[in-house]
Amino acid sequence: MELENPSLPTDTAIVTKLDEAIGWARESSLWPMIFGTACCAIEFMSVAASKYDISRFGAEVVRFAPKQADLMIVAGTITYKQGPILKQIYDQMCEPKWVISMGACACSGGFYDNYSTMQGIDEIIPVDMYVGGCPPRPEALLEALLSLQRDLRENRYNPSRHKDFKGRLDNV
Amino acid sequence: MSEYIIVLSSTLHSFISNKYNEGYDYLLDITAIDYSEYENTHEDQYAVIYMIRHNDFKKVIVIKSYLPSLEIDTITDIFSGANWLEREVYDQYGIKFKNHPNLRRVLNHREFQGHPLRKSYPITKGQFLHEVDDLVDEMNYKLYSKDVVCTLEDGSFSDCNKDLMFLNIGPAHPASHGTIRTYVALDGETIEAAVTEIGYLHRGFEKSCENHTYNQIVPYTDRLNYCSAISNNIAYVKTVEEMLGVDITPRAKAIRVMLLELSRIEDHLVCLAAILVDMGALTNYWYIYNPREDIYELLSKLTGARLTNSYMRVGGMANDLYDGFEADLERVLVKVKEGIDEALSLIKHNRIFHDRTQNIGIIDAKDAINASLTGPNLRASGVAFDMRKDTPYYGYENYEFDVVVGSVGDIYDRVMVRFEEITQSISIIKQVMQNLPNGDINIKDASIVLPAKDAVYNTIEGVMNQFKLIIDGVKVPSNEYYSSIEATNGELGFFIVSDGSGTPYKVKVKAPSFTAIAAYPDIIEGSQLADCILTLGSLNIIAGEMDR
Numbered sequence: 001m002e003l004e005n006p007s008l009p010t011d012t013a014i015v016t017k018l019d020e021a022i023g024w025a026r027e028s029s030l031w032p033m034i035f036g037t038a039c040c041a042i043e044f045m046s047v048a049a050s051k052y053d054i055s056r057f058g059a060e061v062v063r064f065a066p067k068q069a070d071l072m073i074v075a076g077t078i079t080y081k082q083g084p085i086l087k088q089i090y091d092q093m094c095e096p097k098w099v100i101s102m103g104a105c106a107c108s109g110g111f112y113d114n115y116s117t118m119q120g121i122d123e124i125i126p127v128d129m130y131v132g133g134c135p136p137r138p139e140a141l142l143e144a145l146l147s148l149q150r151d152l153r154e155n156r157y158n159p160s161r162h163k164d165f166k167g168r169l170d171n172v
Numbered sequence: 173m174s175e176y177i178i179v180l181s182s183t184l185h186s187f188i189s190n191k192y193n194e195g196y197d198y199l200l201d202i203t204a205i206d207y208s209e210y211e212n213t214h215e216d217q218y219a220v221i222y223m224i225r226h227n228d229f230k231k232v233i234v235i236k237s238y239l240p241s242l243e244i245d246t247i248t249d250i251f252s253g254a255n256w257l258e259r260e261v262y263d264q265y266g267i268k269f270k271n272h273p274n275l276r277r278v279l280n281h282r283e284f285q286g287h288p289l290r291k292s293y294p295i296t297k298g299q300f301l302h303e304v305d306d307l308v309d310e311m312n313y314k315l316y317s318k319d320v321v322c323t324l325e326d327g328s329f330s331d332c333n334k335d336l337m338f339l340n341i342g343p344a345h346p347a348s349h350g351t352i353r354t355y356v357a358l359d360g361e362t363i364e365a366a367v368t369e370i371g372y373l374h375r376g377f378e379k380s381c382e383n384h385t386y387n388q389i390v391p392y393t394d395r396l397n398y399c400s401a402i403s404n405n406i407a408y409v410k411t412v413e414e415m416l417g418v419d420i421t422p423r424a425k426a427i428r429v430m431l432l433e434l435s436r437i438e439d440h441l442v443c444l445a446a447i448l449v450d451m452g453a454l455t456n457y458w459y460i461y462n463p464r465e466d467i468y469e470l471l472s473k474l475t476g477a478r479l480t481n482s483y484m485r486v487g488g489m490a491n492d493l494y495d496g497f498e499a500d501l502e503r504v505l506v507k508v509k510e511g512i513d514e515a516l517s518l519i520k521h522n523r524i525f526h527d528r529t530q531n532i533g534i535i536d537a538k539d540a541i542n543a544s545l546t547g548p549n550l551r552a553s554g555v556a557f558d559m560r561k562d563t564p565y566y567g568y569e570n571y572e573f574d575v576v577v578g579s580v581g582d583i584y585d586r587v588m589v590r591f592e593e594i595t596q597s598i599s600i601i602k603q604v605m606q607n608l609p610n611g612d613i614n615i616k617d618a619s620i621v622l623p624a625k626d627a628v629y630n631t632i633e634g635v636m637n638q639f640k641l642i643i644d645g646v647k648v649p650s651n652e653y654y655s656s657i658e659a660t661n662g663e664l665g666f667f668i669v670s671d672g673s674g675t676p677y678k679v680k681v682k683a684p685s686f687t688a689i690a691a692y693p694d695i696i697e698g699s700q701l702a703d704c705i706l707t708l709g710s711l712n713i714i715a716g717e718m719d720r
Contacts, residue, residue, distance in 0.1 A: 115296065
């Protein structure tokens, strides 16, 4: 995608290196935005606190403003009432952006198979990484973060990966 | 323990009003029952239930009234705390309260069709919300009642004497826990009027309970107040055990007391850590959160989970303490003490902390009782109501501890009450561990407690016993029963309707956070915008328990 910029040289060898450089830069400068609603948000507090310490992995600049962040961590149950808010905040984040769905509820509704709980946030927004558990241990979330960073380092970032995604709230 | 009265719906208001004058002035909960699938149905399909506590804090009355039509008089003129409770009944059952000031949905969203706790509503029928409520009309009525806006001829509103700015705080706001939305009208920095909207974490706990056996509900209770899961487990299984009429073993009682107090410490720690971060005191967060990690470690060694422990079972608990638990516990308690001492040394004589918390977010004793506040929030207002003293259970009368009360009912009192309660809890835990009885942790009753694994693998009776208990659940005789404990946030009660099967017919949680958030808009009106964040933090609203 960097090739589309006409001011860059067209030599492929240099482009690969540029990709690598960008991947390296992205890897270590993820700014998470925590969308925490329930129990998983308490476990996220543990991830941020001194024992598990997310700053060891270069992702400690937790922002609550979507426009400043590029990694959304959805931690907790998303209900139908919460749906439009999640969608609005996701839309406000600038590209490139990633979403980690933390915990059983965000992934699939968990054991709340009922009238008020959305059966997974991927009904309304695209998700890049799912973390199981109810709630997942802090190590599990850190593993998801590290996997995402590894993908970025190895240039597996595909900006059009969610091109065909259509959420349940997209047509309104 | 509680008195059960049935009254005619037409006389309900005057009956409650008389009871109020007799001293029943502390409303606990309001709910309804849909009898359409109950074994012996009454001719009226719905009944409403009121639970009210006497001002001696010992007696509780449960008032039930069958409804010939889906309408009943409101009691908001007697109890301000009834406002949101009645809204919830309207939302979940579609029962209208005549003369209610603001009868609209509270948990479900505005596009929701139907009333989910009616038996006719299918549990999995979800409904998408497309656009959130703007709350403008609710705010207008609030401003109108304060004479800040006037009505125009066409019925719309306009500013009449103030230049107001409107602001949404939350739900996606770091201090509002992602689930509380407060819409405020600001005159400069002062909050002129506030409207709070909840329900963003309403995940259908009560409907799910009606579809699971008694023991299967234990994991759901974990996720009510997820900062202190075990205390919810205990409140729930205690109610079921009382309905079954069983008395658990002395060892189980002592372990439950110990874990209840450990939960209290755990919960207060996270509340204090969070409110101090909201105040900008980040260092305290590290000091206070570290001992919480130590508690997690201890609990995961004991129960297998850090946060959602699911440790209690009807009739006892999952397993006994492990070898060396006592030494681990002692180490954790030392660290907790160190943590809170360090945090206190930073704030105790800190001028900024005092200025930001003292005489701010005040609720006095009378209002606090009328709004049904409970637990540390109520005690901070100077009301010495603690169920551990007033209606002791599990042998709390044998332990020495103080009930911590505040004097003003401001943010400072609510924070300091929690700090001191941690110290008291440490002392209770030490007393329990000194006299921990030996013996079994589970009662001996094959119709309630699962058989030993040895019997399950080697005898046909054991297999059948296990199978029946898992598939059918513990059979609880028909009853309607309310029971509660002093949980971390205050009186946490369960009202269970059983029909003799292994699945409850109805479960209602009396959630301390629900009434606290209902009182919140009134507390913050008139204070500064920045103070409303601290007020929210000091009330320790846990969304899982508030929205259920």
